[in-house]
Each structure stands twice: as structure tokens, then as C-alpha cells.
Amino acid sequence: MSEGATVPESAFIEVDRVEKVFDVRRRTGFLQRELRRVRAVDAISFTVARGEMVGYIGPNGAGKSTTIKMLTGILTPSGGRLRVAGIDPSRERTRLAHRIGVVFGQRTTLWWDLPLIDSYRLMHRMYRIPDGRYRENLDRLVELLDLSALLEVPVRQLSLGQRMRGDIAAALLHDPEVLYLDEPTIGLDVVSKARVREFLRELNTERGTTVLLTTHDLQDIEQLCSRVMVIDHGRLVYDGALAGLHEAGESERTLVVDLERELPPVEVGEAARVVKVDGPRQWLAFPASESAAPLVARIAAEYPLVDLSVREPDIEAVIARMYQDRETARETVVQAPGNS
Amino acid sequence: MGSARLYATVAAGGFRRYATYRVATAAGVFTNTVFGLILVYTYLALWDERPHLGGYDQAQAVTYVWLGQALFATLAIQGGGFETELMERIRTGEVAIDLYRPADLQAWWLAGDLGRALFQLLGRGVLPFVFGALFFPTALPHDPVIWAAFAVTIGLAMVVSFGIRFLVALSGFWLMDGTGAVQVLMVTGMFFSGMALPLNAFPQPLGDIVTLLPWSALLQMPADVLMGRTDPLFAFVFQAGWAVVLLAVGRLVQGAATRRVVVQGG
Incomplete structure (x- = not known):
């Protein structure tokens, strides 16, 4: 059967x-x-x-x-x-x-x-x-x-x-x-x-x-x-x-930096953007495909850096980004002309 | 037949589901006995004033009361069987589970409800009836053939009762909230089945009309067969006729409801 x-x-x-x-x-x-x-x-x-x-x-x-x-x-x-x-x-x-x-x-x-x-x-x-x-x-x-x-x-x-x-x-x-x-x-x-x-x-x-x-x-x-x-x-x-x-989600890694004191968001141009500031700690997002080394070097040279860590993107964040991007891209409710 | 065994299993499950609630059953027996007493004394007072009301003597009126209490839960005369559960499943979308099973929705719920009815007949019905027969003068037959015919009318009444409540439950596919439908079921069940007053005691022409409705197949028909006031064959035909009509309509409505769900989602 x-x-x-x-x-x-x-x-x-x-x-x-x-x-x-x-x-x-x-x-x-x-x-x-x-x-x-x-x-x-x-x-x-x-x-x-x-x-x-x-x-x-x-x-x-x-x-x-x-x-x-x-x-x-x-x-x-x-x-x-x-x-x-x-x-x-x-x-x-x-x-x-x-x-x-x-x-x-x-x-x-x-x-x-x-x-x-x-x-x-x-x-x-x-x-x-x-x-x-x-x-x-x-x-x-x-x-x-x-x-x-x-x-x-x-x-x-x-x-x-x-x-x-x-x-x-x-x-x-x-x-x-x-x-x-x-x-x-x-x-x-x-x-x-x-x-x-x-x-x-x-x-x-x-x-x-x-x-x-x-x-x-x-x-x-x-x-x-x-x-x-x-x-x-x-x-x-x-x-x-x-x-x-x-890759599909254009995922980003996160660089977490601890500065000596509370400072305005770090300025590193196109290389990364600050997504969160909490006291002396700042979170910077940068493309997962890029190396973290030049970014770290630049921040260490320009700011009073105490500590840092790099976080790999978790799948959850990747998918959340995927959903969000599409959300803003289009609202898909088609208005139907019928009445009945 | 494979499906006969399936539905026998469903019916056995329906029986056992209700059998697990022993305290509820005991409370039900107690309630039906107390209600029986209240009604018996009311009827006795009424029949004192109006002897032979509806063609019943006092013993027959008393028998009718205790029969009504015995069949109240069995036939879910005012609701209280599977219908609230099915409506809830429709409301929450759980009915989707029932639909993808390789079983027929109507036959599934009929089997389960027959199991429930059988349990409630034995668990909740017999005791109040025996109590009534022991402590009050009743009009019970001695002929075993009449008792056998009476048993058949109860079986048919169970199917008619299911047919009515299945339609009420299916209304849940169209109504947002089934509370109203359940209340209508309750009131119509009480009134048209003759739970409050035997249908033959109703004034004319209302009496003639209500005896033609499906609800009269629930209590009035078994009572009249038991007390030898109706030809059992007529009762069988009347009850079976309504059972077939109600089940057929239920099947049509079920088809429409399923199409609606299948096309339109839960």
C-alpha cells in the first residue's frame, strides 16, 4: 500500500x-x-x-x-x-x-x-x-x-x-x-x-x-x-x-569596547556604526565579512580603550534582521476591489 | 469492519471519560433525585386539582417525572454533552486536528456521545428512577416485551438528541460565540421535550404541534411506550425518522462547514 x-x-x-x-x-x-x-x-x-x-x-x-x-x-x-x-x-x-x-x-x-x-x-x-x-x-x-x-x-x-x-x-x-x-x-x-x-x-x-x-x-x-x-x-x-x-542576512559582527570613561559615540567613519552606548561601554556593528583588526587598531589609537570583545552574529539576530529588512521594504496587503 | 472497531473504541472512550468523574456523577444522582422530589410533589398537587390531566393518572404522572430525571443527563436534554466541547474546538481551531484524522467528524462525535449517554443512563439515570419506583406509586409494565421496546426508544432518543446538538455545535463555524446557541438549546430542550410538563398536558393546538417536533422523541416517546400509551412501532418510526433527518442535515451542514474551513481557514 x-x-x-x-x-x-x-x-x-x-x-x-x-x-x-x-x-x-x-x-x-x-x-x-x-x-x-x-x-x-x-x-x-x-x-x-x-x-x-x-x-x-x-x-x-x-x-x-x-x-x-x-x-x-x-x-x-x-x-x-x-x-x-x-x-x-x-x-x-x-x-x-x-x-x-x-x-x-x-x-x-x-x-x-x-x-x-x-x-x-x-x-x-x-x-x-x-x-x-x-x-x-x-x-x-x-x-x-x-x-x-x-x-x-x-x-x-x-x-x-x-x-x-x-x-x-x-x-x-x-x-x-x-x-x-x-x-x-x-x-x-x-x-x-x-x-x-x-x-x-x-x-x-x-x-x-x-x-x-x-x-x-x-x-x-x-x-x-x-x-x-x-x-x-x-x-x-x-x-x-x-x-x-x-551571508544571506548580510549579518554583522559586534565589537564591544570598554572605554576609560563615558564618551560620546565613537567615530570611525564607514567602518562601523555604534548601535548602543551604556556608560563607558559601547557596541559597534560591522560587516561579518570584514576583519576586526583594522577597526580595533583605529579605536585603540584614537580612544582610551580599556577592554574589548568581538561577538559573532547569532542566527537569531540574523533572522531578525532578515525579517526587519523585508518589513520596511514592503507592506503586502492587496486591496481587492470586489464588494459582495 | 475496521471503522466499526474504531467507532466502538471512540464510544468506549466516551463512556470511560465520564466514568472517571465519580464525584460529579454522585452529585448528579443527588441533584436528579432532589429535582424529582420537587417535581413529583408539584405534579401531585396539580393532578389533585386536575385529575387525568393529559390523560395521565397520578401514578403515570409520577412515573413520567422519574423517567424525566433518569433521562435528563442521558439525553442531555438541556445540553451538557459533547456540543460545548466541539464548539470550543471550533472556536480555538482545534477542530483542525479532528479534520485531518482519517475518521468522519459526525460519526466520531456520535460514537463518543453514545458512550457518554450510556454511561449517564447507568451511572446517573438508574438510581433516581429506582428511588422513585420504591418510594412512590408508579405505573410500570410487567411485560418484558414492553421493557425491550422501551430500551429501543431510549437508544433512538440518544441519536435524535445527538442530531439536535450536533447542529447546534456546528453553528460555531459561523457564529463568533456559541453561548447564545447553547442557551437556545437549553430553553428549547426544557420546553419542547416535556421536561417541565408532559407534552400531552399542553393546551391545544400547541400540544399537537410540539408532539410533532424532534424533541418529543426524547422523553415523551419513551414514556408513552413504557406506559403503554403509544404503539412501539409508531414510536420507532417517528424517532428513527427524526434521527435520519437530523443526521442528514447535520451531514450537509458539516460538508458546508468543512468546505468553509478548507477554503477559508480556521
Whole structure:
């Protein structure tokens, strides 16, 4: 059954110029409605190969969840072509459901009032998992996610981290070929996060499950994904290796200087700009591609320098800059003339 | 059939979910018994003044009261089943999870609600009814065939009750806030099901009208079958007819709601 579709291994998930346009009606007065057309996803194209683990990031409202919903088939694209394992998700949602797993960090698929094991028995029936395979998978997931002590505990009594592990197991009992994770580490403490990440890494390397991970936590991406896609205002603004983000984001390094006393912002011309002053300490931003040496030499020569340090750009700052640049570049709400 | 096993599991889950709340169940039994007492004494006073009101003698009126208390939670006559939960899931967008599952939304919630109803019949319904039968003169049949027919009418009433509440819950896809719909459900449920006063005691022509509405399939039909006032076959046809109509309308509305979500987002 699972070999039904003939998909080239190179493109397990195919997204070709996919768009999603929402019509938002807003009351502007008595009996007056304004119709706004919001492009939540704007002609996005990408492919994900079988066994890849891809990070999908972007600010709130960028279109991440909309993309995930289209990939699961609960939203129909307004345009473009979408295939997951050769299946058109919105047309054959139920058939696809047997081959994908979904975890929503802020929502649970588990039965709130009942012991965890009851939800798993339900998955057993819902996905029609053969008995032997169900038991095998359950045993494996219970061991890997350390759930044995929790199986008889009602879900409402689980901590957030425990519940998340329970949800991940529920999504994997039917051996999905691809797992979509929407914010799997949101709200978790450091230990729980590490545990979830470790599990996902193993799942991907040992079982070859394709993983598409949506997150705000860039550590998730740094620790798990070799490839990252950045979406903003419904458009894919970056798709590539994590390392390449720095160049794409025109990232800057920061030189932190401690002067002898409080002074007006340091003047070094085009080489760097002061981004922050706090007493005798000043922060200077300069392009990551430039060497820090001439800048340090110049400041040491012209100012009473006591101490200094250079900070590498962290990915978080790089992405924040990426979002900001685009924010100022364009406001993308298209006014539609229609009324209806 | 694979899906029969799925929905049996969902129904069992619905049963067990309610079974976990033992204190709530005990409180419910107590409340229904107290309400039963209040209503019984009110009815007895009323039937003293108006003997054979609606064609019931005093024992039949008393039986009707205790039956109403037994079925109150079972049939969620004034709401209180799955519908608030489903509306909340619609409001928060969690219904998206239900939609991507390889299961039918209506069948899923029907199965879960039947499980709940069965638990509440056994856990909350039986005790007040037995209490009433022990301490008051009641009009109960001796013929096991009538009891069997009565059991069937309760099963059908559960489906009709679900059909009504499923429509109320789906209104959440169009309404920002479902509080109003739930309140309408509560008031109509109390009035049209005959929870306050048996439908046959209603003045005409209102009485004729309310006996045709789906709510009369909830309490009035099982009561009349139990007390031998209605042909069971007629009751079955009437209840099944409403069940089919309500489920079919529910299916249409569900289709429209799903299309709306699928095209327009949650």
C-alpha cells in the first residue's frame, strides 16, 4: 500500500508555486463591509527529499501554519501544485493521513480525560495498524520517549513535556513516512527540549523519516536541521544550508569596547556604526565579512580603550534582521476591489 | 469492519471519560433525585386539582417525572454533552486536528456521545428512577416485551438528541460565540421535550404541534411506550425518522462547514 505512488526519491514533498489567498471581510460601518484579500502564502516553491530534516521558520503570521495545513490537506491551495508522496493532499486527505504524522505543539491529539494508553489504542483502530506492528511500535516509542510510567496516567495530569512526548508517540504509531512538527518544543524546559530533539534526530537518522519542523526556537534548527527555509510575508526568502543564512542576512559582527570613561559615540567613519552606548561601554556593528583588526587598531589609537570583545552574529539576530529588512521594504496587503 | 472497531473504541472512550468523574456523577444522582422530589410533589398537587390531566393518572404522572430525571443527563436534554466541547474546538481551531484524522467528524462525535449517554443512563439515570419506583406509586409494565421496546426508544432518543446538538455545535463555524446557541438549546430542550410538563398536558393546538417536533422523541416517546400509551412501532418510526433527518442535515451542514474551513481557514 505504501508503495502505491511512484515518486522520484528526490522529491518526496513537492510544492510548486503554491498560493493561499484568504478573503477577509471586515465591518467598516453599518452594513458596510470591506473585502481584503490576504495572501498568506505567495507562490512558494520547494521540494523536500525523502529522509531530509528541514527547518521551516518565519515570524508569526508569515504563512508557516498555512503551509503545513495545505501539506496535510486540511486547507486547499488557491493556486499552484502540491504533492506529498505523490498524493494531492486536499483531494485525498484521508489516504494521505495514513502516511503522515502531525504534531501541533500547542494542541493535543490525545484524549484529555483518559490515560495515555487509551489514546494509543484509539490510534491503533483509527489508522488500522496491524496488531503486531502496533505492539512493536508502541514498545519502541514507549522506550525511546520514556513513557512507561505515564501510560496509565490521565493526559490532563501530564506535564507539558510529558504530554509532548506522548503526542509525538501518538503521531508515529502508524509509521508515517513524513512527520510535520509545529512548534514541538514550545514551552518546554531545557531538559525536555533536549530529550525531544534527541529523539527526533534518532528518528530521522535511524528510521529515515522525513521531518518538516516549524519553530520559533532557533536552537531546534541549529541542532537538528542541515537545511532551513525562511518564510516571510508568504514568500520564501531563504532556502539552503544553515551556514549560508549569515551571508544571506548580510549579518554583522559586534565589537564591544570598554572605554576609560563615558564618551560620546565613537567615530570611525564607514567602518562601523555604534548601535548602543551604556556608560563607558559601547557596541559597534560591522560587516561579518570584514576583519576586526583594522577597526580595533583605529579605536585603540584614537580612544582610551580599556577592554574589548568581538561577538559573532547569532542566527537569531540574523533572522531578525532578515525579517526587519523585508518589513520596511514592503507592506503586502492587496486591496481587492470586489464588494459582495 | 475496521471503522466499526474504531467507532466502538471512540464510544468506549466516551463512556470511560465520564466514568472517571465519580464525584460529579454522585452529585448528579443527588441533584436528579432532589429535582424529582420537587417535581413529583408539584405534579401531585396539580393532578389533585386536575385529575387525568393529559390523560395521565397520578401514578403515570409520577412515573413520567422519574423517567424525566433518569433521562435528563442521558439525553442531555438541556445540553451538557459533547456540543460545548466541539464548539470550543471550533472556536480555538482545534477542530483542525479532528479534520485531518482519517475518521468522519459526525460519526466520531456520535460514537463518543453514545458512550457518554450510556454511561449517564447507568451511572446517573438508574438510581433516581429506582428511588422513585420504591418510594412512590408508579405505573410500570410487567411485560418484558414492553421493557425491550422501551430500551429501543431510549437508544433512538440518544441519536435524535445527538442530531439536535450536533447542529447546534456546528453553528460555531459561523457564529463568533456559541453561548447564545447553547442557551437556545437549553430553553428549547426544557420546553419542547416535556421536561417541565408532559407534552400531552399542553393546551391545544400547541400540544399537537410540539408532539410533532424532534424533541418529543426524547422523553415523551419513551414514556408513552413504557406506559403503554403509544404503539412501539409508531414510536420507532417517528424517532428513527427524526434521527435520519437530523443526521442528514447535520451531514450537509458539516460538508458546508468543512468546505468553509478548507477554503477559508480556521
